[in-house]
Amino acid sequence: MKYLFFISALFLTLVAFSESNEIERNDRDNPNGNQQIKWELIWEDNFDTDGLPNESIWDYEEGYVRNNEAQYYTRNRLENARVENGNLVVEARNDNWDGKEITSASLITKGKKHILFGKIEVRAKLPTGKGAWPAIWMLGTSFKNGTRWPDCGEIDIMENVGFDPDKIHGNIHTKSYNHVIGTNKGNSIIVEKPYADFHVYTIEWFETRIDFFVDGEKYFSFANENTGKTTWPFDDPHYLIINLAIGGGWGGQQGIDDSIFPQKYYIDYVKVYKQK
Numbered sequence: 720m721k722y723l724f725f726i727s728a729l730f731l732t733l734v735a736f737s738e739s740n741e742i743e744r745n746d747r748d749n750p751n752g753n754q755q756i757k758w759e760l761i762w763e764d765n766f767d768t769d770g771l772p773n774e775s776i777w778d779y780e781e782g783y784v785r786n787n788e789a790q791y792y793t794r795n796r797l798e799n800a801r802v803e804n805g806n807l808v809v810e811a812r813n814d815n816w817d818g819k820e821i822t823s824a825s826l827i828t829k830g831k832k833h834i835l836f837g838k839i840e841v842r843a844k845l846p847t848g849k850g851a852w853p854a855i856w857m858l859g860t861s862f863k864n865g866t867r868w869p870d871c872g873e874i875d876i877m878e879n880v881g882f883d884p885d886k887i888h889g890n891i892h893t894k895s896y897n898h899v900i901g902t903n904k905g906n907s908i909i910v911e912k913p914y915a916d917f918h919v920y921t922i923e924w925f926e927t928r929i930d931f932f933v934d935g936e937k938y939f940s941f942a943n944e945n946t947g948k949t950t951w952p953f954d955d956p957h958y959l960i961i962n963l964a965i966g967g968g969w970g971g972q973q974g975i976d977d978s979i980f981p982q983k984y985y986i987d988y989v990k991v992y993k994q995k
């Protein structure tokens with residue numbers, strides 16, 4: 720649900736309905752997911768060293784980036800992104816820093832850690848409140864090299880909006896399947912108070928499909944239809960994004976509650992595996 724540049728509020732409402740209805744839940748009889756698959760850890764960040772995030776893994780998006788969101792993303796600013804007590808803390812503030820009313824951070828692995836297939840596991844406790852829009856997602860590396868969104872591919876491992884706080888969303892976007900043309904593919908799952916406790920948000924990305932899990936429960940699977948990059952741009956590397964947006968096309972649909980700040984988004988770890 721990124722890059723809502725050209726979307727009207729009406730259209731967003733229609734998409735919201737289609738999102739919840741178009742995909743049936745699957746594999747609910749297999750709540751522990753793909754247990755038969757063996758994984759080998761290839762990198763992780765457990766956020767053990769206080770201070771700025773590890774620069775060998777994380778870069779930043781900076782400024783007002785997309786979706787008419789209200790936050791200004793800062794770079795190397797501890798108030799917005801820091802490692803503290805074993806967690807990455809991404810904090811949205813209304814601190815009017817440098818003339819920017821609301822500040823936050825968006826950490827990306829672009830140019831540092833690119834991922835092609837495998838298991839991506841993120842343990843996180845979400846921020847909340849009307850206007851909050853935390854996400855864990857991926858974009859095809861070709862995006863920054865000239866390929867248009869959504870042709871580059873987008874995998875949304877976790878999205879949540881503060882006005883609907885108990886719903887976790889997983890989605891994919893491709894040239895053929897995206898919300899702009901009403902063909903978005905995804906599903907959601909209810910997680911009670913995801914802002915009160917840590918949960919594990921996972922995808923398992925294969926050449927044939929991508930499976931989406933919360934705490935080991937699969938709630939969405941997107942299959943490779945073998946019809947080319949317009950439906951499956953997911954045979955190219957992607958980079959990981961962990962951000963806390965405020966407002967914007969989706970997060971701001973019911974406004975921004977100015978009383979929610981500061982809001983903290985805690986990430987305990989990121990682990991990336993390849994299939995053995």
Ligand SMILES: [Ca+2]
Binds near residue numbers: 767806986987988
């Ligand atoms: Ca940790």
